[in-house]
Amino acid sequence: MERHLRAINKYSKDLLNKANVIGVGVGYKQIRGEETDQLSLIIFVEKKIPSDTLSKNSIIPGKIKDLHTDIVEIGRVRLLENRTDRWRPACPGISIGHYKISAGTFGAVVRDKTTGEKLILSNNHILANATNGTDGRSSIGDPILQPGPHDGGGPNDQIATLLRFIPIRHTVQDVECPVAAAALQAGNIIIHTVRSRYNIRLTKYTNDMNIIDAAVAKPDKQSLIDEEVLEIGRIEGITNVVPGESIKKSGRTSGLSEGKVQAIGVTIKVNITEEETGLFTDQVVSNILSQPGDSGSLIVNSGKQAVGLLFAGSDKYTVFNRINNVMERLKIKF
Numbered sequence: 001m002e003r004h005l006r007a008i009n010k011y012s013k014d015l016l017n018k019a020n021v022i023g024v025g026v027g028y029k030q031i032r033g034e035e036t037d038q039l040s041l042i043i044f045v046e047k048k049i050p051s052d053t054l055s056k057n058s059i060i061p062g063k064i065k066d067l068h069t070d071i072v073e074i075g076r077v078r079l080l081e082n083r084t085d086r087w088r089p090a091c092p093g094i095s096i097g098h099y100k101i102s103a104g105t106f107g108a109v110v111r112d113k114t115t116g117e118k119l120i121l122s123n124n125h126i127l128a129n130a131t132n133g134t135d136g137r138s139s140i141g142d143p144i145l146q147p148g149p150h151d152g153g154g155p156n157d158q159i160a161t162l163l164r165f166i167p168i169r170h171t172v173q174d175v176e177c178p179v180a181a182a183a184l185q186a187g188n189i190i191i192h193t194v195r196s197r198y199n200i201r202l203t204k205y206t207n208d209m210n211i212i213d214a215a216v217a218k219p220d221k222q223s224l225i226d227e228e229v230l231e232i233g234r235i236e237g238i239t240n241v242v243p244g245e246s247i248k249k250s251g252r253t254s255g256l257s258e259g260k261v262q263a264i265g266v267t268i269k270v271n272i273t274e275e276e277t278g279l280f281t282d283q284v285v286s287n288i289l290s291q292p293g294d295s296g297s298l299i300v301n302s303g304k305q306a307v308g309l310l311f312a313g314s315d316k317y318t319v320f321n322r323i324n325n326v327m328e329r330l331k332i333k334f
Contacts, residue, residue: 026042044074090146092106092298123296131168171277211281234304238306249298254294
């Protein structure tokens with residue numbers, strides 16, 4: 001260990017002058033992601049580049065003197081600012097929200113399948129105020145703020161406008177048929193003769209299923225957003241998960257957290273508000289840590305592939321939509 005530390009002190013200046021090298025240290029060499037017992041000089045680079053594209057002076061040798069080296073891609077390193085601050089450009093993993101809500105998480109930068117434009121992905125209940133599409137809770141073109149209103153976001157913090165969403169269906173819905181509406185009107189006329197401030201409301205229980213809680217917003221300028229997820233990096237495509245698989249997320253409230261998939265193919269009742277519930281199917285349950293404000297976070301696997309969109313949770317578990325469903329229904333891609 002001492003020889004390695006002396007070598008780092010001796011050669012660090014020369015190594016840091018090489019193209020793409022941003023750090024040096026001492027640690028154990030990794031092979032295909034698995035740590036070995038080979039103590040090495042660790043050379044941190046922002047991104048690994050094929051050696052045949054580098055100049056001779058920029059290539060890191062396999063050994064320095066007789067000490068092994070290991071090149072580790074670390075990405076861009078920056079100060080970790082408060083996730084509830086105003087960020088420009090804004091990146092996934094920080095505060096965002098429809099102007100009428102509190103705040104949630106900017107989940108990911110995706111692209112419109114038709115136009116190729118970059119869009120902001122999060123939940124319906126974060127970007128569209130949990131609308132069912134007919135309740136007036138939000139409208140296409142509404143302001144999206146970063147940070148969200150709860151974190152101090154106001155009119156001067158608009159970063160995007162609501163582009164499209166998938167409605168959230170409730171298990172209890174207002175009755176809309178003409179016959180029921182006529183009966184309701186007659187009933188209200190009668191009750192108003194004795195209780196002028198009272199109204200009758202007719203509702204019905206349904207088994208309507210939700211598949212996703214998701215929406216996208218169009219940034220006011222493409223330059224206002226950055227594709228790299230805070231503390232995770234660039235997303236490497238999408239895939240499915242299986243029980244027991246390791247996953248992680250980057251959220252507004254609890255930051256970076258890791259866990260495992262507990263169950264797939266889940267159908268579950270979710271409290272949308274204190275009084276309203278929704279039934280969600282084809283969901284994934286995990287033990288990953290999440291807290292209020294983490295809704296909208298992208299869930300990724302160990303290979304940085306997107307696997308889901310976090311939208312709900314309890315004190316012990318977190319529930320997320322399968323990313324394939326989100327991409328298909330919102331007509332987006334990475």
